[in-house]
Amino acid sequence: MNWWRYVSAMELRKILAYRSDFWITFIGQTLIQVLIARALWQSIFEANGATEMNGFTLPMMTLYFLIVPIGSKMLMGENVGFISREIYEGTFNRYLIYPLSFFQYKTLTYLTYSAFYGVQLILIYSLYNLIQSGISGEMFLNLVTGVGVFMIAAFAYCMMAMVIELISLWADNIWSLMVMARFGASFLGGGFIPINFFPEWMQSILKFLPFQYFISFPVRTVMGLVTREEMYQGIFFLVLWAGLLMLMANLIWMKGQKKYNGVGI
Amino acid sequence: MKRYLRLYLYFLQFSFSKAMEFRIDFTFRILMDIIYYAVNILLFKTLFLHTGLIGGWNEEQMMVFVSCYLLVDAINMTVFSTNMWWLPAYINKGELDYYLIRPVNPLFFLSLREFSANSFINLITAVAFFIYSLSNYTGDYNWMQLLGLLALLVNGALVYYTLHMMMIIPVFWTHSSRGFIDLFYSLGLAMERPDKIFKGWLRVVFTMIVPLTVLASFPARAFLEGFTSDVLLHITCVTVGAWGLMLFWWRRGLKNYSSASS
Numbered sequence: 001m002n003w004w005r006y007v008s009a010m011e012l013r014k015i016l017a018y019r020s021d022f023w024i025t026f027i028g029q030t031l032i033q034v035l036i037a038r039a040l041w042q043s044i045f046e047a048n049g050a051t052e053m054n055g056f057t058l059p060m061m062t063l064y065f066l067i068v069p070i071g072s073k074m075l076m077g078e079n080v081g082f083i084s085r086e087i088y089e090g091t092f093n094r095y096l097i098y099p100l101s102f103f104q105y106k107t108l109t110y111l112t113y114s115a116f117y118g119v120q121l122i123l124i125y126s127l128y129n130l131i132q133s134g135i136s137g138e139m140f141l142n143l144v145t146g147v148g149v150f151m152i153a154a155f156a157y158c159m160m161a162m163v164i165e166l167i168s169l170w171a172d173n174i175w176s177l178m179v180m181a182r183f184g185a186s187f188l189g190g191g192f193i194p195i196n197f198f199p200e201w202m203q204s205i206l207k208f209l210p211f212q213y214f215i216s217f218p219v220r221t222v223m224g225l226v227t228r229e230e231m232y233q234g235i236f237f238l239v240l241w242a243g244l245l246m247l248m249a250n251l252i253w254m255k256g257q258k259k260y261n262g263v264g265i
Numbered sequence: 266m267k268r269y270l271r272l273y274l275y276f277l278q279f280s281f282s283k284a285m286e287f288r289i290d291f292t293f294r295i296l297m298d299i300i301y302y303a304v305n306i307l308l309f310k311t312l313f314l315h316t317g318l319i320g321g322w323n324e325e326q327m328m329v330f331v332s333c334y335l336l337v338d339a340i341n342m343t344v345f346s347t348n349m350w351w352l353p354a355y356i357n358k359g360e361l362d363y364y365l366i367r368p369v370n371p372l373f374f375l376s377l378r379e380f381s382a383n384s385f386i387n388l389i390t391a392v393a394f395f396i397y398s399l400s401n402y403t404g405d406y407n408w409m410q411l412l413g414l415l416a417l418l419v420n421g422a423l424v425y426y427t428l429h430m431m432m433i434i435p436v437f438w439t440h441s442s443r444g445f446i447d448l449f450y451s452l453g454l455a456m457e458r459p460d461k462i463f464k465g466w467l468r469v470v471f472t473m474i475v476p477l478t479v480l481a482s483f484p485a486r487a488f489l490e491g492f493t494s495d496v497l498l499h500i501t502c503v504t505v506g507a508w509g510l511m512l513f514w515w516r517r518g519l520k521n522y523s524s525a526s527s
Binding site: 022023024025028029032033035036039040042043044047048053054069171172173174175176177179180183184187192193197198199 | 289293297300301304308311315316318319444447448455461463
């Protein structure tokens with residue numbers, strides 16, 4: 001059974017259904033975010049008269065904020081409401097009769113989005129490097145490894161999103177919870193400022209939370225800033241968090257499905 | 266005018282009772298906005314651990330600016346945002362008909378019908394932070410400057426609404442708002458940065474073409490550095506231009522509306 005191929009192909013068709021959206025997101029959004037971030041950091045570097053801050057030069061910072069918006073899209077995949085919307089509309093029923101588990105189906109659709117944005121990341125990052133300094137074998141290897149790490153992070157984030165989305169089996173509306181998770185994960189994960197700009201005490205707390213492995217770690221992998229040892233450690237923590245969150249999502253689902261009435265609100 | 270005011274009071278009544286139906290959601294949404302405020306404040310607090318100036322402003326000046334854009338955002342979230350959220354769906358599903366046949370200006374109805382009750386609580390939080398940041402500001406200012414700042418921030422919220430609308434109106438042609446709306450949210454970051462960090466063509470873009478820095482950064486700059494005639498003229502031109510363009514664009518969009526769903 002190649003069911004996963006059919007499901008992925010269907011999701012890809014959905015993403016590409018509105019081509020104008022695709023191009024606007026692909027070029028516009030990434031470009032705008034990187035330009036705004038560069039302007040901010042340029043003013044900080046100039047105010048300090050520095051060429052390097054906390055291990056980052058201005059070109060490195062630009063590169064960091066080029067990867068962050070696309071990487072965040074990979075991570076946050078199918079967007080807020082990918083389960084709760086169906087529970088509220090009562091259309092969740094169909095997953096109960098599909099010949100595959102709801103978890104497999106939803107994870108696959110989520111990761112199809114992530115893989116799609118992963119291709120965007122490869123294209124944009126390669127193009128940027130081609131213009132700046134040319135593409136080397138090492139750069140491409142880091143890029144592919146980083147995209148792979150982002151995919152593992154996307155799986156872990158998907159599990160976290162499922163835990164929150166499944167709360168909709170009890171609560172009226174969990175949209176705001178998902179948005180909170182996004183804000184939190186982006187800020188604490190290094191999506192707004194690289195983690196090593198945070199105070200020491202905060203960095204030591206963040207080591208025990210999954211957020212930096214969602215954004216900062218994969219971005220630094222793409223940039224080739226992690227050692228082999230850090231890479232193994234990071235992947236280990238990501239898999240560990242993914243496992244824990246998957247277990248939690250399963251437990252919530254076991255309890256919550258008894259609450260589901262198939263009517264919606 | 267009186268009729269519209271009465272109608273708006275009904276909108277308020279309806280929105281508050283609707284918000285109370287979903288109390289958990291109501292609470293979560295308040296919490297969500299508080300986290301958004303906290304992240305924005307922490308972002309600049311963290312940056313000031315590594316620098317003394319950003320865009321020519323020190324930390325206390327920056328906090329005044331942060332409170333300004335949070336206030337603009339809170340006004341928008343309270344008054345317009347829920348309506349802006351639903352508008353593309355109405356256009357796509359052909360549900361705009363119900364609004365077009367009512368004996369009220371459709372733009373008024375579609376833009377103001379849903380008052381976000383939870384964001385109103387957050388508007389109070391934003392006002393509290395605004396007062397706090399001003400109380401920590403050691404520079405001199407008088408009541409006239411403060412009133413001037415408030416007027417410019419309310420104006421900023423209204424201009425934000427027109428810019429937001431201009432990103433939604435393409436739905437009449439494209440039948441999907443996601444790309445443009447995502448683009449607008451990305452552009453929204455420019456409102457949350459001091460205008461002086463933008464230089465060259467990027468400054469032209471964010472002060473004239475998509476004038477997001479005019480909404481909060483210009484008012485904050487006027488308050489912190491003096492209300493000069495060129496800043497006020499710039500804000501006036503942007504306001505008139507944005508409203509004129511939005512109304513023109515909206516009428517063009519309505520002409521293209523087919524009532525068919527997609």
